[in-house]
Amino acid sequence: MCLAKAGQPRPQPSTGPAPRAAHWLTWMATYHAGVSNPFTFLDPLVALEAKIQELEQLAQSRGVDLSVEVASLRQKWAEESDRTFAGLTAWQRVQLSRHPQRPQASDYIDRIAQEFVPLAGDRVFGDDAAIITGLGRIGAHACLIIGQQKGKDIHERKRCNFGMPHPEGYRKALEKMRLAERFHLPVVCLINTPGAFPGVEAEERGQSLAIAVNIRDMSLLRTPIVVAVIGEGGSGGALGIGVGDRMLMLQNSYFSVISPEGCAAILWKDGAKRDIAAASMGLTADILSRHGIVDEILPEPPGGAHRQGDAMAAILQAALVRNLDALTKLPMAELLDRRYAKYRTIGQVIEGGELLTGARMAAAHG
Amino acid sequence: MVLDRLRRGAVAKDPKKIPDGLWLKCPGCGKTVFKKLVEERQDTCPECNYHYTMSSVRRIELLIDSGTWKEWDAGLSAADPLTFTDSKPYPKRIAESQLKTGMNDAVVCGTGALNGMAVGLGVMEFAFIGGSMGSVVGEKLTRLVERSTAARMPVIIVSTSGGARMQEGALSLMQMAKTSAALGRHKEAGLPYLSILTNPTMAGVMASFASLGDIIIAEPKALIGFTGLRVIKETIKQELPEGFQTSEFILQHGQIDLIVTRQDLRGELARVLSYLHRPRSTAAA
Ligand SMILES: [Zn+2]
Numbered sequence A: 001m002c003l004a005k006a007g008q009p010r011p012q013p014s015t016g017p018a019p020r021a022a023h024w025l026t027w028m029a030t031y032h033a034g035v036s037n038p039f040t041f042l043d044p045l046v047a048l049e050a051k052i053q054e055l056e057q058l059a060q061s062r063g064v065d066l067s068v069e070v071a072s073l074r075q076k077w078a079e080e081s082d083r084t085f086a087g088l089t090a091w092q093r094v095q096l097s098r099h100p101q102r103p104q105a106s107d108y109i110d111r112i113a114q115e116f117v118p119l120a121g122d123r124v125f126g127d128d129a130a131i132i133t134g135l136g137r138i139g140a141h142a143c144l145i146i147g148q149q150k151g152k153d154i155h156e157r158k159r160c161n162f163g164m165p166h167p168e169g170y171r172k173a174l175e176k177m178r179l180a181e182r183f184h185l186p187v188v189c190l191i192n193t194p195g196a197f198p199g200v201e202a203e204e205r206g207q208s209l210a211i212a213v214n215i216r217d218m219s220l221l222r223t224p225i226v227v228a229v230i231g232e233g234g235s236g237g238a239l240g241i242g243v244g245d246r247m248l249m250l251q252n253s254y255f256s257v258i259s260p261e262g263c264a265a266i267l268w269k270d271g272a273k274r275d276i277a278a279a280s281m282g283l284t285a286d287i288l289s290r291h292g293i294v295d296e297i298l299p300e301p302p303g304g305a306h307r308q309g310d311a312m313a314a315i316l317q318a319a320l321v322r323n324l325d326a327l328t329k330l331p332m333a334e335l336l337d338r339r340y341a342k343y344r345t346i347g348q349v350i351e352g353g354e355l356l357t358g359a360r361m362a363a364a365h366g
Numbered sequence B: 001m002v003l004d005r006l007r008r009g010a011v012a013k014d015p016k017k018i019p020d021g022l023w024l025k026c027p028g029c030g031k032t033v034f035k036k037l038v039e040e041r042q043d044t045c046p047e048c049n050y051h052y053t054m055s056s057v058r059r060i061e062l063l064i065d066s067g068t069w070k071e072w073d074a075g076l077s078a079a080d081p082l083t084f085t086d087s088k089p090y091p092k093r094i095a096e097s098q099l100k101t102g103m104n105d106a107v108v109c110g111t112g113a114l115n116g117m118a119v120g121l122g123v124m125e126f127a128f129i130g131g132s133m134g135s136v137v138g139e140k141l142t143r144l145v146e147r148s149t150a151a152r153m154p155v156i157i158v159s160t161s162g163g164a165r166m167q168e169g170a171l172s173l174m175q176m177a178k179t180s181a182a183l184g185r186h187k188e189a190g191l192p193y194l195s196i197l198t199n200p201t202m203a204g205v206m207a208s209f210a211s212l213g214d215i216i217i218a219e220p221k222a223l224i225g226f227t228g229l230r231v232i233k234e235t236i237k238q239e240l241p242e243g244f245q246t247s248e249f250i251l252q253h254g255q256i257d258l259i260v261t262r263q264d265l266r267g268e269l270a271r272v273l274s275y276l277h278r279p280r281s282t283a284a285a
Helices: A023-032 A040-062 A067-086 A090-097 A105-112 A154-159 A167-182 A200-204 A207-220 A235-239 A260-267 A271-280 A285-290 A309-329 A332-344 A358-362 B002-013 B035-040 B056-063 B090-101 B135-150 B166-188 B229-236 B247-252 B262-276
Strands: A116-118 A131-138 A141-148 A187-193 A225-234 A246-250 A254-256 A296-298 A348-351 A354-357 B023-025 B032-034 B070-072 B107-114 B117-124 B155-161 B193-202 B215-218
Touching: A040 A067, A090 A225, A090 A254, A090 A260, A090 A271, A105 A131, A105 A141, A105 A187, A105 A309, A131 A167, A131 A309, A141 A167, A141 A309, A167 A187, A167 A207, A187 A235, A200 B229, A207 A235, A207 A332, A207 B166, A225 A235, A225 A309, A235 B166, A246 A285, A246 A309, A254 B166, A260 A271, A260 B166, A285 A296, A296 A309, A332 A358, A332 B166, A348 B135, A354 A358, B023 B035, B032 B035, B056 B107, B056 B117, B056 B155, B056 B262, B070 B135, B090 B166, B107 B135, B107 B262, B117 B135, B117 B262, B135 B155, B135 B166, B166 B193, B193 B262, B215 B247, B215 B262
Parallel strands: A141 A187, A187 A225, A225 A246, A225 A254, A246 A296, B117 B155, B155 B193, B193 B215
Antiparallel strands: A116 A131, A131 A141, A348 A354, B023 B032, B070 B107, B107 B117
8 A cells, every 4th residue: 555655765564662552562561670570479389380499409419319309399389380270360361371481373383383484475565573474284284374473582572563463464364364275275373462553554554454354354265264362362453363263262361352451441441450351351261262252272281381381382283183183174165154153153132132142143033 | 505605694693692502513613503504414514514423313314215214123232241340330331322322232224225226234323332343233234234145235334433342342352253254245245345434433343344345435534543543642652644544544545445425425325336236137026
């Protein structure tokens, strides 16, 4: 679109001032500055980990056998982990989904794909590093893999615009999905974004249009699509690569119509009420699965995905392979009908004094 | 025109003598204008052609041949899937909006003739919780599109919305996918969809069905975009370009086909449809 202005310098994707409105970023900055530790609920686990490490070092340096003590502490750690993770609030899960050590799309791709051929560019405007696309093999399946990437260090974070895609990112994803459709490759989408980028250039280049077209065309794409929420599932920015046949969700991730901070600011007129907002919005995997949005919840290993990346990747890989196995066996017409029905049945309305939801809602009209 | 000028002249002499409620202060030109005149001009300012918010009832009158309108799914109303309470419980918010607007939710759907051509029409209502999209809006629009596909009719949706309805959480978000998927099937059936963007059309609605028109038409000077202005300002901490997120701005940036004033809207829709849609003559037989 902007290319039409001949003779003008080509606008570049924004690398400008740090986006203040990105709640994830504000949250991260606070964390790194040590202003507040959002993870105090993990303190007992961290203390036990330190103790285990201390004993192991002692055993090594002094040559004494402390294996019984270490085993007992590990047992205690596992129990403490179970207790902690079973009792997490919605807001704590949001915090975990943003944990700086939490594996990102690139980490999972490294671990679950036997190889990866990254493909860049939307063939029109640019290459958006906030969305990785490429060819890879997961188990026996040659796939197109798409993942939102926040970045691991400050340089990568800037390059990835902190995981907030521009329109060219969504268009790149769709471009590669059309490639996948043409060559019969199933698509795997890894979702992890605080939201699509809220900036001037994004608006100028049609952020809404890019997301809308992706949503529609993913519903029609003639190849299986498996979506997995691995961290933040921020609103339309997540849905822009998030329509598919199956939606998997890591236990400590979230998927929401708006960030808890944004919701609190609008409805409670106080951004600090984000914990109340998070609890109210039903953004965790258990509630989403009750409403037919999430098909499968992937349990995180003890300590959480950020403590055991390899174990988490193995769980994700197994789930992806299992779903790809099933979906690739379906005839195309049935695959598309099921995908349509999946979205068709989401929602709750009252009609004629009766609560309609799921298949009953879809069947309610002739 | 002469009548317009006469009336303006007459009332401009001493507006204070006219009882309250007969006058409007125009947000476009700042002038005080005679309300009746505004209404006669399809809710536009006689001085500057500012387009006021138009109710769904008036919009249907504007677009559909009289006596041909048949409403669909009027009885659908919101459930409370999350038992959501902010400053008030969600069911209370719904009940209050229903009382205020006389509508069950933020969209009216149905079918009628537009200059003789049968169409499926959905019109959003901003007065109902900011035209926000929850399950009811998503379900009604989806049924509209599905019925229109089955009857091989074009779809027209007049949008105005602040976005997805937060009180239904991700269920609202997923209505973006539901409506877009239905439009995808309508498109694959070779049928045209005309999207009309009115002031304001934002966020989740703009990032789904409102952006998917085969032809996208905006009313003049409407606010149209993905992210709200305040959030963008906070993000970039810079002045926004002039006219940012207006109809004229997004037209210039290649995102829509046309800007059409309300007076011309019906004629322009009929004209466009005459190119894109040929109703099957067998349907009438
Ligand atoms: Zn005016």
